Amino acid sequence: MSEIQILPEHLINQIAAGEVVERPASVVKELIENAIDAGADQIFINVLEGGKQLISVLDNGQGMSPEDALMALERHATSKIKTLGDLESIQTLGFRGEALAAISAVCNFELNTCRLEDEGGFQVRVEGGKAPRTAKLGFPKGTKISVENLFFNQPARLKFLKSTKTEQLHIHELVIRQSLAHPNIQFKLTQDKQLVLNLPKGQDLLSRIADCFGSEIASELVLIEHEEGYLKFKGYFSHPAQARSSKRWQHCFVNGRWVKDRVLSQAIYEGYKTLLMKNMHPMFFMSLTIAPKEIDVNCHPAKTEIRIKNPALIHTIFSTQLQKALKEAGRRRFFTADEEAEARRGEASTVREAFMPGSPPPPQAPSKLFVEINDQLGFSGAPPKPAPKPENRPEPPRAPLNRPEPSEVLPFLAPDTPIRPQPSHLGQSSPFSAIGQLAGKYILAEGGERLILVDQHSAHERIRFEEIRGDFYAQRLSTHNLMIPLILELPPTDGLLLEQFEADWNKLGFIITPFGGNDYAVKEVPSILKDKDVGGLIRSVLDEMSRFGRSGKMEIFFNEVFERMACHSAIRAGQSLSLPEMQSLLNQLAGLDLQIHCPHGRPVLVEIGLNELDKRFKRIV
Numbered sequence: 001m002s003e004i005q006i007l008p009e010h011l012i013n014q015i016a017a018g019e020v021v022e023r024p025a026s027v028v029k030e031l032i033e034n035a036i037d038a039g040a041d042q043i044f045i046n047v048l049e050g051g052k053q054l055i056s057v058l059d060n061g062q063g064m065s066p067e068d069a070l071m072a073l074e075r076h077a078t079s080k081i082k083t084l085g086d087l088e089s090i091q092t093l094g095f096r097g098e099a100l101a102a103i104s105a106v107c108n109f110e111l112n113t114c115r116l117e118d119e120g121g122f123q124v125r126v127e128g129g130k131a132p133r134t135a136k137l138g139f140p141k142g143t144k145i146s147v148e149n150l151f152f153n154q155p156a157r158l159k160f161l162k163s164t165k166t167e168q169l170h171i172h173e174l175v176i177r178q179s180l181a182h183p184n185i186q187f188k189l190t191q192d193k194q195l196v197l198n199l200p201k202g203q204d205l206l207s208r209i210a211d212c213f214g215s216e217i218a219s220e221l222v223l224i225e226h227e228e229g230y231l232k233f234k235g236y237f238s239h240p241a242q243a244r245s246s247k248r249w250q251h252c253f254v255n256g257r258w259v260k261d262r263v264l265s266q267a268i269y270e271g272y273k274t275l276l277m278k279n280m281h282p283m284f285f286m287s288l289t290i291a292p293k294e295i296d297v298n299c300h301p302a303k304t305e306i307r308i309k310n311p312a313l314i315h316t317i318f319s320t321q322l323q324k325a326l327k328e329a330g331r332r333r334f335f336t337a338d339e340e341a342e343a344r345r346g347e348a349s350t351v352r353e354a355f356m357p358g359s360p361p362p363p364q365a366p367s368k369l370f371v372e373i374n375d376q377l378g379f380s381g382a383p384p385k386p387a388p389k390p391e392n393r394p395e396p397p398r399a400p401l402n403r404p405e406p407s408e409v410l411p412f413l414a415p416d417t418p419i420r421p422q423p424s425h426l427g428q429s430s431p432f433s434a435i436g437q438l439a440g441k442y443i444l445a446e447g448g449e450r451l452i453l454v455d456q457h458s459a460h461e462r463i464r465f466e467e468i469r470g471d472f473y474a475q476r477l478s479t480h481n482l483m484i485p486l487i488l489e490l491p492p493t494d495g496l497l498l499e500q501f502e503a504d505w506n507k508l509g510f511i512i513t514p515f516g517g518n519d520y521a522v523k524e525v526p527s528i529l530k531d532k533d534v535g536g537l538i539r540s541v542l543d544e545m546s547r548f549g550r551s552g553k554m555e556i557f558f559n560e561v562f563e564r565m566a567c568h569s570a571i572r573a574g575q576s577l578s579l580p581e582m583q584s585l586l587n588q589l590a591g592l593d594l595q596i597h598c599p600h601g602r603p604v605l606v607e608i609g610l611n612e613l614d615k616r617f618k619r620i621v
């Protein structure tokens with residue numbers, strides 16, 4: 001007799017349950033997703049003992065006929081896809097036809113359902129995957145599924161469940177995720193008879209965020225909406241100043257599905273580049289709608305992972321839009337004084353001029369101290385502006401490389417990389433007027449009924465960083481000729497990538513030529529990378545490009561070098577400044593887009609509003 005046998009159906013289902021049902025929260029997820037797919041706009045979840053004793057999910061969706069209710073518990077039974085073609089254009093959250101079969105194999109399961117057109121309801125009960133028992137009963141339109149004694153017939157899995165508190169937290173987190181993905185649906189969560197969440201239907205994403213996390217967080221978020229080709233996204237992103245030490249507040253939804261996706265999160269982090277402090281993470285709630293054929297959701301039984309067909313495009317669009325919106329938000333937050341406040345600022349500065357006759361030079365006049373510092377360090381772009389004219393700059397030692405056309409998108413750099421003060425901001429004076437210096441470190445300034453304190457080192461560091469970076473990408477910084485070329489042995493695919501994008505590497509100051517076999521000779525590198533691990537950098541960029549079609553590594557690396565250069569060339573804490581010098585620093589800061597954080601992500605300025613002062617002086621309570 002053959003040793004090999006086909007396993008019995010209930011055992012197959014129990015094995016499959018291992019993939020779908022990891023813990024009570026996975027059951028809640030599958031049942032909520034079924035309710036959403038059934039068109040429900042009210043979903044009530046009731047849980048006892050962290051789901052170990054009971055999970056029930058009641059919805060007001062379309063319900064099932066008695067035949068379908070029985071069929072739904074079979075393995076590979078689904079109403080959501082019929083053909084392979086359907087798999088490529090999935091609009092529903094479920095499609096594998098295995099969740100109910102798997103769940104009902106590992107618990108005492110009860111399903112009650114009724115459609116609008118049915119006379120009465122129908123019940124199916126299954127004990128740990130055994131034959132179903134059915135009954136008729138009165139039931140309103142919709143479906144209620146109850147899962148009792150989860151894993152009662154799987155002692156090994158039961159042992160792995162965590163404390164009631166932990167499982168409750170997982171369920172709470174899961175319901176929050178689903179509710180954020182579908183703010184139009186009412187979600188009610190009761191845990192051990194306590195109503196812990198009651199989110200009304202018909203909300204928009206922002207009010208849902210406010211209900212879940214508090215209106216203070218919601219009010220500070222930056223809205224970003226964008227539509228391009230086959231994708232559309234809308235999201236709320238934290239201001240860099242609101243970054244957190246944990247990634248708990250990061251939510252990405254793709255076509256209504258909460259997902260964990262590296263491409264999306266990398267693109268978002270790239271949008272925040274140089275705005276976050278080390279080990280700090282942005283909060284985001286981002287909903288992406290994309291043509292279903294552009295993603296593959298069938299990568300994992302839990303359906304929380306997706307594969308994006310064109311990651312490079314998504315990466316570029318996301319990071320560019322985000323960076324643009326964050327710059328704008330930073331500008332709005334600190335540097336746009338309303339007309340009234342502007343007028344008051346004008347009055348205030350008149351008073352000060354009378355107080356210090358003849359002292360402040362016009363805002364754009366060069367500051368002696370800055371000129372000295374920058375001269376000493378060999379940087380020509382001495383603040384304050386006017387912006388350096390290219391023809392006044394020293395020629396780079398090697399023949400100038402061709403400047404990239406603005407339309408070109410380097411595969412390893414974001415298209416908006418050169419961040420120079422925008423023309424509209426050049427010559428702009430700050431809405432803040434310097435009034436003094438505190439402890440040799442902070443500049444005090446006032447404007448628009450606000451008092452601001454500027455960290456002089458961080459502020460100048462940000463200014464220098466933008467100048468150095470701008471010069472580099474405008475190819476005004478030099479390249480370095482390696483006397484002995486660096487020989488790199490690369491896998492054939494990486495070699496091909498290198499050759500394919502040769503022109504782009506050249507534009508950044510790299511001269512790399514084939515050296516026979518799989519070897520490549522690095523002959524020239526940007527001077528800023530002279531003593532750096534260039535080989536490691538090139539390899540990691542190629543590695544990322546082969547996986548994502550592009551790479552942000554080069555830019556991250558460059559940025560780190562620019563940060564160091566900026567830090568060394570910036571005025572120090574403890575250096576006393578004259579009022580005109582302080583004012584010129586404020587003016588330069590106002591001319592930049594990313595002025596509110598130093599390149600390490602530390603804040604450049606803090607503000608104290610009149611309201612806060614009035615409160616402190618008990619003028620208002």
Ligand SMILES: Nc1ncnc2c1ncn2[C@@H]1O[C@H](COP(=O)(O)OP(=O)(O)OP(=O)(O)O)[C@@H](O)[C@H]1O
Nearest residue numbers: 034035038072078079094095096097098099100143
């Ligand atoms: N709450 C519900 N309301 C109406 N129909 C439901 C409900 N839950 C399940 N069904 C029906 O039962 C079928 C099987 O559900 P099940 O969750 O097992 O598979 P699926 O949702 O199709 O795919 P997946 O395994 O990916 O979740 C569904 O396709 C749907 O037709």
Ligand SMILES: [Mg+2]
Nearest residue numbers: 030034094099
């Ligand atoms: Mg399902």
